[in-house]
Amino acid sequence: MASHDLRRELFCSICLNLYTGPVTLRCGHNFCRVCIDQHLNTQDESGVYSCPECRAEFQERPVLQRNITLCNVVECILSTSPHQEEITGICCTYCIDSPVPAIKSCLHCEASLCDNHLRVHSRGPEHVLTDPNTNLEMRKCSVHKKILEYYCTEDAACICVYCSEEGHRGHQLEKLEKASRKKKQNMIDVLQKLKTKRKEFEKRVLSLEERWRIAQEKVSGEAERVTALFTDIRKQLDDLEKRILCEISRQEEQRSLSLSDVIQKLEMKKAKLSKKMRHIEELCNMTDPLTVLQDPDTGDLCDPEVGGDDEDTGGHDKTHDVDVDGITGMLHAGFSDIVTYLQTIFYGQGPADILLDVNTAANNIVISGDLKTATWTKIRQKRSETAERFLDSQVISSRRFTSGRHYWDVEIHGSALWMVGMCYPSIDRRGLQSHIGDNNKSWSLYGGQGYKNQCFVMHDRKLLWLPHQISSNRFRICLDYEAGHLSFYELCDPIRHLHTFTATFTEPLHAALYICYGHIKISGSAFMRIHHNRRHHRRHHHT
Template identity: 50%
Template sequence: MASAGLSEVLECSICLNVYTDPVTLSCGHNFCRRCISEALDTQEKSGGYSCPGCRAKFRNRPALQRNTTLHSIVENFLPMKPDLQYTGVSSSLCKEHLRVHNKAPEHVLCAPTTSIKSRKCSIHNRILEFYCTEDSTCVCVYCLIGKHTGHKKETLDTASEKKKKKLSTHLQKLMTRVGETEKSIQSLLNSRREAQEKADGETERVAALFRNLRRRLDDLETKIMSDITNQAGKKFQFYDKNVQQLEMKKEELSRKMRHIEELCNMTDPLTVLQEPDTGDLCNTDEGDNEARDRHDGGDRDVAGISHTLYTGLADIMYWVTGGIYIPPADIILDVNTASNYLHISADRKTASQKDHPNNSEKHSEQPKNHPGTLEKSRTWGGFQYRPQVLSTQFFKTGEHYWEVDVGGSQDWKVGLCYPSMNRKGWSPSVIGYNNKSWCLERKENQYSLLHNGSDIQLPGNDLILKIRIHVDYEAGKISFYNLSDPIRHLHTFTATFIEPLHAAFYVGEGCVKIAGKLRMKINRLVHTCNAKG
């Protein structure tokens, strides 16, 4: 309350601010020296002077006496630093008042505001002129002698400049962060565009891959269907020809039968006896020979079609797959290459001698051939004299390995060979004894590695019960491993392969068995969609 009363006493009625250099008129009213001087200046033209407070008249311009007491009160109750001196009135002015304030160099003009209330102290209703740094708030002159007495103060301009510097620093940091954010956004947009381009490219690549895959499968299907049709046509021609011949034979036999019946029904013995010898009439040897010559080539046809299908699918997998392992598959024995002296199990994974106790067939001096006579075996590519058999699979690219259980035999050879290896005769048709085959051999308890008739004997007498064969076609390597504990590398042949390779097996006694699955790894990189058509 004392602060409010003091503010009224120290208030100039003209500028409504705390007195600056207060002076007194003869009527007793006090004003700022500058305020009353300017007021008297405006009255000079009217020919008379009056007090702005009580309207007392003065004939002459009144003298301005300094109010020492009021001046002392202002200085004692409102101490300020030189740089914080009151600099004038802040207000929105009309043109006439603006002219007056422009003459005062200590007055600071600011932009007009639509709400003058926002520029006044909410407590004292005075213009905000200072900034309290301790409470971070704008204050009026009465606040400085009240609640904020003794606090550090700054002019609004000074405080504003300091805050602007801080804001400028924050602005710079924000601009830097905005720039970094824009770079991050651009980087993400670039990554997204690259991902989209990659996805589009991958989509097109896969689509082209499947188009080519479907075309290759369609071509393979067309070829196999054509082969089936051609083979069926040849069969039908064979059957039709034989049926026609047999029909003619049947007619000839029927004619002979009728003639014989006529002879049998004759009562004249002279006529019967004068008839030529009837032995020729009953001769059927020719028909028997023809019947033996007739055969059904269905098994061979199916084998050929299966081979074409397998080869075609393998070529497609070779084209599609690269650098990954193909799911394991069975490696099986080709009965059409088996010798007459071998028995092939129903699952086509075990080869054994005919007299081996595991065989269901009994041994005989002339064992039954697979699947027909010895002559047919020669026609179909079977081994003539040696107890050998090849796999149906062949390898013309990539890496492959499989395992063979040889514990059931003491006389065996296991390895690989070209399909063109001689299968007739004696020594040239044994795997390892020609330049088209490579093998590991056990004979008379001695292990050797054979190629082109040259052998490399393995040192030591370690028993080998199970072996692994590994072929790397492109690298030209065939490796043998003993799968005993620990696994031991036995030998690696090196060569430049010029034909596909088949797994080859020789069984001198007992049996050998393919163990596990065939594992394959194709080294060749996947061709692009447009490669190879």
């Protein structure tokens, strides 16, 4: 019995295992260093520290002193006992000869019982049995040293019968078993909610992982697409280079052959002239006048062959030069074909030909003769008031789009307020809700001098400010009718995506422009310009 009691003194009352690095509090109780550190950490917020064994309180966090003697004893037992694992658990108090695991502990007797001793143990009501526990003192009231039987719901404390009559009189009390069942039920409910929430988190994680996977696939696919596109462009450029170099070589070869023929002819004439010159020199040196006068080769000194032949010399200099204009034309046509090819890939079709419909232009808007420029003016235009004409500062294109992919560019100057976008032909032509973006039949990009380089987009009166600072006055509008996408880009360097509307288009779409003097006084007219790209070359137009 004495050896077993001594063995019990080697167990930490917190972890119920042999001491590991035992330390001592000022009250004299010993604990594992890690265990007591964790216990004191839980009391940091309250600022009052207590011993978990005797409840002695310390105003400051106690300094932990290493118990060298106890540490040596534990090390000695660990090194000499071949069955140390058998004494690390809770053993029966009454099994002296050899340690036997306990299955219950009696709070009244403060003893742990194996199966055999439990059979002969008293069944009296004062003998409260619990799961095996070495720190049975913790199951008793620290004040009255009585078994904790009740739970005070108001103070959330376990108390003994004497506490219920003193500090907890009048409080709502419950038996420990009942209070424990309620708390377990609450914990089960909380656990179920946590499980549900965890499942939601798992679903969100799976969803995000799927989105990440799809995004990675899109990135990989886009990289492959761009690589293939540049490979194709390089191939087309290489083919164009080969064609032009072959044409230059062909012209050079033709020119060389032609010039070689001319040179050969001139060399023959040169030799003939040299021979005639030598003969004349010989005659000039003769003293016999009869021989000079009767020489047959000098009968006509003005022989046409003696003179220069322009058609054989200088006349060929320009005729046989490389055809620079032709080469330039081939380059222009080749590059234009490549640009058209790229436009077809990116947009499905080339740039849209936008012409403004004068019949829809408000009477404070001037439309240029080429139908590319819309200018705000104070002078009211004398156009007839019709149902299709806008009342206020707005105009739409004559062309409408019912399918395909299209794009066009706009350039804005000096406008206090401008709007660019698209609308259905059924848009209202009167009132504030006729402005593009202020209804469910139009989509627009807003900006102006009054917004200090900020823009926003709007549809059905729902406004969204864009986070970007606008640095350019040129924008691109891209339409993919079947996909239901209307996108806006700022044509800065590099080009920047501003926003994309997604919708199911149910009517034809017209390009729409709005210009207003606004609340800022402007010197001169406000106008917009649409840059229209035709095949093989680029032109800039006002809108």
